[in-house]
Amino acid sequence: MGNDVRLAVAGVGNNVSALLQGIEHYRHTFGELPLVGVTHPRLSGIGVDEIQCVAAFDIDPTKVGRSLAEAIHQGFNNFPRIVDAIGEPAVVEHGIRDDEVRQTDVDHVVQHLRRTRSEVLLISLPTSRPAAALSYAEAALSAGVAVVNCSADPVVRVPDLLRRFSSASLPLLGDDLASQFGSSLVHRELLDLLSRRGLRVDGTYQVNLGGNEDFRNLRDSGEPKLASKLNVLSSVPGVASLSVIPSGGHVPFLGDRKVAHISIEGRGWAGSRVVVELRLDVQDSSNAAGVIIDLVRMAADGRRRGVGGFHEDAIPLLKSPPTRR
Template identity: 50%
Template sequence: MIERVKVAVIGVGNNVSALVQGIALHCATGRLVGVRRPVLDGLGVGDIDFVAAFALSPEKVGKDLTEAIFVPPNNFPRLTSELPLSGVTVRRGLTGATEVERVAGELAGAEVVLYAAPSGRQETAQAYAEAALRAGAAFINITSDAVARDPQLLDRFVAAGLPLLGDDLTSQFGTSVVHHALLRLLEERGLTLISSYQVNLGGTEDFRNLVENSNTKMQSKLNALTADESAAGRVELAPLGYLPHLESHKVAHINIEAQAWGGTSVSLDLKLKVHDPSGGAGVTIDLIRIAANALRQRRAGYPAEAAPLLKSPPGTSV
């Protein structure tokens, strides 16, 4: 029988809430929903144990992980009324380089360290990677901070025989995925794109951060959409809208105007509504299992099979 994966989480936000609850729900009901790979190299969705958790918010530190995930500003909904305590008490996160040693000690026993803190604190992200290195664990960075695409860090993980996965999670089924699929379909069928827009609205703390730092994000979104087609310059993004009432939902409005044979018009309007953090957890569950398998099979560095799940793998610009 396969040994369960021991995972430490850094950051106790909506993404981790979705991950922890989704695994618990699967274990309780046996149901498998929203999962790309029920079993990945022998590891099932339920074969995961959380062994440590770190957060900065004083309201989260000291609580059991399954309680801390409901502390505001977290607003991912409670998926089940019965969520047993995890037995893992949230510890105080790292606030400076001097604490790497302390954290490395507290990571002892973890096979995989999942870095899921808010984006935008690169030094902190790298400090946790350092701690994982010292603790002999694989490291996954799902934020957009540069960790796996920092060549020196990657070299050190390779030298230590440890896997390093990152950076920045692709969404399982978000606006870009759908918009891109429709633009590609249009092209395949020989229609001529006239114009297209995308409106993104959300209500989580993560989305609020995104809104405040949206310039680079928006451009990268546009690039992703129009990379492989003649669509460049024909797709526009409306400014991101932080609407607290949406809570953990994300809503997108997509419009595509095109021309078919004879120049006649084709209009497509789409509304997509998802639970923002669920898409992330649905991808993270695969990354954790890839990391654990790589570690156990002693495959060091960046595992190629993680590529479709990450936006900025090693080799992309920082």
């Protein structure tokens, strides 16, 4: 525990619930091999169980003032309980509002990050909160803390901010996650496969449904997420028509599950018709946590070694990095 990564989180939603409950789960199963659901049991010498959340920020009154163990199950959070309790000591502090960024709130975040000796700040805000996301990043920079932005709003793609993080020898990783096994990843791999095998894709679409707060928010504010998904899929050459609906609807019955419908129509030898229809059903926030755990460890290692800015090793884990391969 003495060398654990000291993590702060901005936004105590389903992704954070999945991350912290998962870390607690692996603390009790780390000696078991294979470690199911983990890409890298150790990354840069840091175990998947060696992360401690020491600070948390939110604006939901049902979460502020509560311990993280309580807060991750409050408000609109509906990620299932997978452990009885988490051992994180942090109490949720009042955070930064997007509709009214107040300097006093930003200063409070800076002071709390310093007081808790945080190493990495995970920005896990709902989509379309750009002012708050940037303000948290600025607070982290002032406090000497690395940042991982898993929201779709541009943070790492702001050139001046990235330059200043680089100058301060602080990692800045993001934007938007490529889920551990999500619809964009599967869709792109299928398109790549058809292209490699010499087929032409005449048209393809992807429609996503979900029951968590993120999907309810995406229904009305989905433009950043749409741009992020198109950024991934449009990199495949030869696709004549591409349509993506990030949130085809908010279906409360699904809870934290996401159901993606992917359709591809193309032509093969002598113009013969090829149709792929796929239904992907996943636990949405687990898909995020399986990637966040690696990004947090990359950021912590970079900060400890004094390697700032964006790290190319993070590109496969992101939908909208500042550079493309």
